[in-house]
Amino acid sequence: MTWMESFRTSWAAVYSHALRSMLTILGILIGIAAVILTVGLGLGTQLDVSAQISSLGSNLLIVAPGSSTSTTGARGGFGTSATLTITDAEALSSTVNAPDISGVAPESATSLSLTANDTNWTTTVTGTTTAWTSVRQRTLAHGSFFTQAQADASAAVVVLGSETADELFGTQNVVGQSVVISDKTFQVVGVLATAGSDSSSNLDDVAIVPFNTAATDLVGGTSSNAVSTIYLQAASDTQLSAAYQEADALLLNLHSISSTDDADFTISSQDALVSTATAVYQTLTILLTGVAGLSLLVGGIGVMNIMLVSVSERTREIGLRKALGAPPWAIRRQFLIEAAILGLSGGILGAVIGVVAALTLPAVIGSSIVVSPLAVGLSIGVAIIIGLVFGVYPATRAAKLAPIDALRSE
């Protein structure tokens, strides 16, 4: 019996029980599609996150209040304690004490309601310095950023994010318009170009005001000098590490802390953020893929189940084939191929559906799905192997049937 002949016989068996075969194939299909999608979603999210973090700008160091327990940037109580002040930011701006730091942008963020012509919109109002645009690598679509003079004078000027402008005025070129924040009228001097969103916030829905203006008019009280984050720009890539050392030493000194372990702030670099986020998403991907893999296992058990049914249903046929001269290996091969056909069909269909879903879903769910050819190839391979592995037992059982017992069965 040639392979072709075995294949023909097996195909006839699969084909003659079309519905049953389809349902079995469906089990494998779902498993394979699920694996391709979860792996793709995991990889896609990792890429999205690192792209977003990279968009913060290179050479960037981020100083946040609160202590850290590890150098990878996993921060305990991030942003909860107000240990950083504008004084820290001013100290870091010193070209003498911190020669490798070229830009300092402290941010004090408060969620406030903005009003323009009876339209209300709540957004994050950030107080910062003129260095903000260069440190955060933002450009303006309309108008200009506030000037050093305006900052020094605590002028009531505001730069809006593109979405904020849209929400308040229904248009983006709103330079010269007025916005009321906390009962004080601000003049819009500029609108930022769009930048998308990062993992935690929408970068286009913001209102930027001079730090002093925010401190005196919007925050007030004891926390008026507090900053939530200080963004530092190293003079160049190669100076990033020196900038880190300088910032660390300066802040420890300013806060009168002798040991790095007791630091009440955390300095993290973009790289650290990327690797932290990537690690988190990797773990998540592995976990989800495990779950998807389980569904594949269930599909495999379905193949085994159907193959056992197929064998017991055709016991008489097996007996007849043996009486006509079929050796055990030919019977085993016939059933193994049958199982492999089920597995392979499920694998190919699952891969097709997985890839189609990977190409269409991102438009709906808004995150990328990466289809890796390796994952697709592997899934199809795994599907065949599942068919074979779960087919071995039923096929061996068929091959071992004594011809006379098989012929006698009803």
Add this chain to the structure above:
Amino acid sequence: MNPVSANPVSANPVSTHSVAALPSHPWTLEADAAGPVIELIDAGKTYTSGTIEFEALKGINLAIHEGEYVAIMGPSGSGKSTIMNILGCLDTLTRGQYRLGGTDVEELDEIELASVRNQQIGFVFQGFNLLSSMPAWRNVELPLVYGHVPREERRKRASRALERVGLGDRLDNKPGEMSGGQQQRVAVARALVGEPTMILADEPTGNLDSVSTRDVLTLFDELNALGRTIVLITHELEVAQRARRIVWVKDGAIVRDEVNAA
């Protein structure tokens, strides 16, 4: 070319005139030229189901030579099918020896037994045992599939065998589209397509009406006239009388072994 023609079997009046027309068969060991093709020596079979033992064959001795047409005759439950399963290498003895073409089949492994069944034996069962999903010619070619015959030749030989049994116009009919008699003739075509040494038929007419019975028995006559060894199992005397030799079985033992005078 065929040793049978050079081997005048004395025990029975086999006509050997047309044997030379048969193609030569691989199963013709020189050593057996003089010996019987089938030989049961003190053959016993005890079925064991759980703690219950049943002795279905009580040590029988039987020799059948190439070209013979033997009926194994006996009442229901006498052990006829047991004999047929042993002769067809579908089951094994629990005592004694079965020599097929001079070889003790106990020495053969599963794969060799499969090859023996494929090359030496053509089965005809009471219940036809056709695969209902396949057309007649596909059923008939099955032994050739396992005999490594190329596809085109299989189709040719299957149609020739079906023509031989008078079903040349039914090649593509499925068993369900045929009468019992026609189905049994398909089964006979399947039994002879591989040109086996012998045809084993277990109650082949048990499920047939009298007309179909006559058709099938006539086929056996013709096949035997062409030199084919036939072992026909039946409990009907009328059917047994078509054979040239009748072996009477009762309670697992041979009670009479005679040349059919009729």
